[in-house]
Amino acid sequence: MEAGLQVALHCKGLPLVVVLIAGIIAKMDREASLWLEVANDLSSLALGEQSMKVIQSSYDHLEDHLKPCLLYMALFPEDHKIPVDDLLKLWMAEEFVLNSETENMEEASRNFLSDLLNRSLVMVSGMNINCDVKYCSIHDVVREFCLRKLTEEKYMQLTVPYNPYQHLHSMESRLCIYIHDDLVKQLDHSDEQLD
Incomplete structure (x- = not known):
């Protein structure tokens, strides 16, 4: 019980942190030592970096x-x-x-x-x-x-909005180009004019 209380206190009332920590702990064994480890990790962080650290921890446990x-x-x-x-x-x-x-x-x-x-x-x-x-x-x-x-991780390059003159790196294994609806309509309209 004491370990759970320490974890809760170190979440500092931040709803996202509470929810993400709950997601991590739900997959752990119910051992006080594991929960205290989570509490100690949280106690050393500032509020801004705490959210990112908790998300990183959630990501690492995936x-x-x-x-x-x-x-x-x-x-x-x-x-x-x-x-x-x-x-x-x-x-x-x-x-x-x-x-x-x-x-x-x-x-x-x-x-x-x-x-x-x-x-x-x-x-x-x-x-x-x-x-x-x-x-x-x-x-x-x-x-x-x-x-x-x-x-x-150079996993994917995202270009938003679409810019035909933007330099694209070749190190990423995937490329995602977000094309705004207005550009799609323009392209559809120009295609109709060609017909």
Whole structure:
């Protein structure tokens, strides 16, 4: 009990920190020594860096197959309600989710999302009439962490907004270009003029 109280005190009332720490601890054994380790890590941090450190810890505790799924979500605009069906198809297209003997790719991708939701790294933004998650999102601080991680690991380059003159680095394994709706409409309109 004392270890849990110390963890709670070191969260300093910050809701995101509380939720993320709960996601980490939920996956740990209920040993006081492990909880005290988390409390000690939190006590040494300033408020600003505390959130990033907690997110880093949550990220570090993720299974390897979940990490690219979380990072991928940072490619959506801030505060965007991400359609779950589209997200899961994108994960499958990127080969983050592979076929296994026990479940198909759709089931596996839903389980991946469920794991990220249970760890509070992903939030439910809307549900359908069957109470299934229809939209999800990530907190802006989690998104900022993911964008930093993408850059650090040279995993993906994100160009926002689209700029045809921007120099693109070739070190990243993926390139994501966000094209604003207005540009898409312009391109559609210019295509019609050619016909």
